[in-house]
Amino acid sequence: MTLRAIACLFLAMTIALCAVAEEQSDSMVTPEIRRAIDEGLDYLASRVGPDGSVGTASSPIAVTALAGTAFLAGGYVPGKGKYGRELDKIKDYILSCVHETSGYVSSSRFGGNMYSHGFATLFLAEAYGMTPDPRVEEALRKAVKLIEQCQGDLGGWRYDPKPSESDISVTICQVMALRAARNAGIPVDQKVIEKALECVKSCQNTDGGFKYIAGQQGGSAFPRSAAGVCILYYVGDYGSSEITAGLKYIAQSLPGDQRSDISSHVWYGYYYATQAMYQAGGEYWNKWYPAVCKWVLTQRDRNGSYRDSSYGSDYATAMATIILQVPLCYLPIFSR
Secondary structure: HHHHHHHHHHHHHHHHHHHHHHHHOOOOHHHHHHHHHHHHHHHHHEEEEHHHHHHOOHHHHHHHHHHHHHHHOOOEEOOOOOOOOOOHHHHHHHHOOOOOOOOOOOOOEEOOOHHHHHHHHHHHHHHHHOOOOOOHHHHHHHHHHHHOOOOOOOOOOOOOOOOOEEHHHHHHHHHHHHHHHHHOOOOHHHHHHHHHHHHHHHHHOOOOOOOEEOOOOOOHHHHHHHHHHHHHHHHOOOOOOOHHHHHHHHHHHOOOOOOOOOOOOHHHHHHHHHHHHHHHHHHHHHHHHHHHHHHHHHOOOOOOOOOOOOHHHHHHHHHHHHHHHHHHOOOOOHHH
């Protein structure tokens, strides 16, 4: 059986399993939430420029990839149906930013970093699982190879495309990209995954949260701790003591709770925490999803967009719509 056939089989199984998950989530995804999703996606569609990039942010690759992922998370596919045209343009823009030799995803005008590369690789992997575009496969294989080559000695990644320190916030972007690529049938070096697992475990503090840089002293904080728990899940560590401790830590920062310690990188933190809580399921998810949806809807503007003072409305709207759509489970990366 070819890798492509394996990927298609996996996708079919995922869709079947997710149909059950979606049916179970219908009572949680209320009409108000669905309306917010539709309005958010409509706003993002209006922000897709002639070249396929989204918005005017200084990091267009990352924001464009997140916007594309938001469309895919709604079950939309490139070239077909509503948003098919926008997804095609986004796909072409991301492909145009992939360096032919290195596989690094960056812009000649704005440059790039491993955040952008990770988000772009994730988008390409999820798009490839839906549409058999040979251009996407070629670009995805190169992008994955670059991630593998840039892994640091301690098992993580940093801003630049070269082995360096292990920053947990950059590392989660690469781990999600690798997991999505493997789901789509692209080979991923298992040693890279194992090394990343040891890296994130070494970053966990005694309170269950995670520090920023592996091998250094540092306190815990909500956003990177949510990312740390996601890393554990996405490398296949589903029931360890580290998972349990990490979930307890991030559960203390329930959206809207005055005891929450999240004061910066809020969208980033809730984006990863929502994924972590969905993977955990049960009471974690039943408490988290209604709370995060309530908070997200308080941030909505009349035109369907969302606010973020640091990174802009395009970024915030992409994050918000992905958060709201996690239980719909159209993306294989979100499957339990």
